[in-house]
Amino acid sequence: MTISKLHNLDTSSLLKPIQIGNITINTPLTLAPMDGMTNYAFRRLVREYSGEDCGLVCTELLSSLILTSPHHPRSRAKFDWQPTIEFPFAVQIYGNDPAMMADAAQILVEAGAPIIDINMGCWVPKIARKGGGAGLLRDVCTATAVVDAVVQAVDVPVTVKVRAGYEVGQPTAINFAKAAEDVGAKLIAVHWRYAKQGFRPIPPDWTIIRQVKEAVRSIPVLGNGDVKTTADAIKMMLETDCDGVMIGRAAAGHPWLFKQIAHEIRTGEPFPLPSMATRAQAALDHARVMVETSEHSDETVTILELRGRLHQYFDEFVEEDERIAQLRYHLVRVNTLADIEALLMPFIEEREYI
Ligand SMILES: Cc1cc2nc3c(=O)[nH]c(=O)nc-3n(C[C@H](O)[C@H](O)[C@H](O)COP(=O)(O)O)c2cc1C
Structure with a gap:
């Protein structure tokens, strides 16, 4: 429908x-x-x-x-x-x-x-x-x-x-x-x-x-x-x-x-879907709050859980854009919160991207 x-x-x-x-x-x-x-x-x-x-x-x-x-x-x-x-x-x-x-x-x-x-x-x-x-x-x-x-x-x-x-x-x-x-x-x-x-x-x-x-x-x-x-x-x-x-x-x-x-x-009107900057910000907030509030004292355990989650923020674009395909590829391989920040910040700062 x-x-x-x-x-x-x-x-x-x-x-x-x-x-x-x-x-x-x-x-x-x-x-x-x-x-x-x-x-x-x-x-x-x-x-x-x-x-x-x-x-x-x-x-x-x-x-x-x-x-x-x-x-x-x-x-x-x-x-x-x-x-x-x-x-x-x-x-x-x-x-x-x-x-x-x-x-x-x-x-x-x-x-x-x-x-x-x-x-x-x-x-x-x-x-x-x-x-x-x-x-x-x-x-x-x-x-x-x-x-x-x-x-x-x-x-x-x-x-x-x-x-x-x-x-x-x-x-x-x-x-x-x-x-x-x-x-x-x-x-x-x-x-x-x-x-x-x-x-x-x-x-x-x-x-x-x-x-x-x-x-x-x-x-x-x-x-x-x-x-x-x-x-x-x-x-x-x-x-x-x-x-x-x-x-x-x-x-x-x-x-x-x-x-x-x-x-x-x-x-009855389509919802304007969030921009890449918004998605990247949401993914980064998800990661930061999870690290801050995790029950695990070792950040690595939380980051391993996040590996399976963060790429989901960018599902809709997967076929269309090589840069986002690369982002998704790297998000499932991160080791630290700093890795996640380095991947997402460029999309947040570049507000016009998609
Ligand atoms: C990864 C995962 C974890 C889940 N954990 C729970 C849970 O803790 N408690 C629960 O009642 N159902 C749990 N479920 C079932 C969901 O609440 C839901 O009933 C199911 O995913 C079907 O809804 P959906 O098709 O909208 O995903 C889980 C489902 C998934 C995929």
């Missing part, structure tokens, strides 16, 4: 605020939690470039086991949120022991988490096979007991992110969503794939999102999975009647994506 075709649809009603318990998010476009990606450095960029057009950001997943082991060296390492910059935001936890999840949620709320999100979407075997993440969807009773325990333990809204189910063809998310609502969950986000499908590049089937939306009585449902463009976001909302859209991979390197989608839905 092109933007001009979108203009013929009445999409104005799609950008309605969502109520998550006592918290209102102004735009129903939200950032999906992504381990290794949605750390403070990136969430801050989303707030800077998309503002309130990203209704909600979410931390990476945190282990309830680690959080409740006070002497574990990583137990507080990822408490990286800055409420004044990020609000509204959710902090995500995983685990399958209701009491431990409740304790972990309390620790996070004491540390300022305004929303607790429970991960029932992670398919990675080391988590799901042990019954955490999407592994909980094999056992709706335990999954519901986890939500119940967390809701009872904290006085902030509790949300849940699920996949369609665990085994392909067994959409347990539907019954679970009803049960989760009954015990007090305030929002459900649904990634349409089954856990067993991992991230298989199969054609999206958003039926499960509609089914979950029909199953719950009054809490909002976010649709998730393979939304890359404004057209995808509109299509998902219209086809499934979901209240909003959660976007993950497409936002990597594109912290302005939420502003872009909101603008295109509101106006």
Whole structure:
């Protein structure tokens, strides 16, 4: 669907605020939690470039086991949120022991988490096979007991992110969503794939999102999975009647994506894409803040993580321009923050380039 075709649809009603318990998010476009990606450095960029057009950001997943082991060296390492910059935001936890999840949620709320999100979407075997993440969807009773325990333990809204189910063809998310609502969950986000499908590049089937939306009585449902463009976001909302859209991979390197989608839905006009100077500045800010706030004392470890991230800011130009192809080539080979600065500063200073 092109933007001009979108203009013929009445999409104005799609950008309605969502109520998550006592918290209102102004735009129903939200950032999906992504381990290794949605750390403070990136969430801050989303707030800077998309503002309130990203209704909600979410931390990476945190282990309830680690959080409740006070002497574990990583137990507080990822408490990286800055409420004044990020609000509204959710902090995500995983685990399958209701009491431990409740304790972990309390620790996070004491540390300022305004929303607790429970991960029932992670398919990675080391988590799901042990019954955490999407592994909980094999056992709706335990999954519901986890939500119940967390809701009872904290006085902030509790949300849940699920996949369609665990085994392909067994959409347990539907019954679970009803049960989760009954015990007090305030929002459900649904990634349409089954856990067993991992991230298989199969054609999206958003039926499960509609089914979950029909199953719950009054809490909002976010649709998730393979939304890359404004057209995808509109299509998902219209086809499934979901209240909003959660976007993950497409936002990597594109912290302005939420502003872009909101603008295109509101106006029907294409969003003016950021210049090279803006992209280079965003990539550099990402690197600097990550180095400043990293849990690793050794800069090299952070730079290795950044190698896989920074080139994403320049995706759109990859075919067109030899100088940008070179930039991308070198960004995946940097060793220090100084290397990154040396690569990006010329594009920032040369404001007219593309
Ligand atoms: C690198 C990566 C890390 C992820 N980490 C998490 C996570 O910590 N918690 C979670 O609930 N989902 C996680 N997900 C799943 C995403 O939140 C999202 O459900 C999935 O990517 C589908 O949405 P998308 O097609 O918009 O990317 C992760 C996905 C990716 C690609």
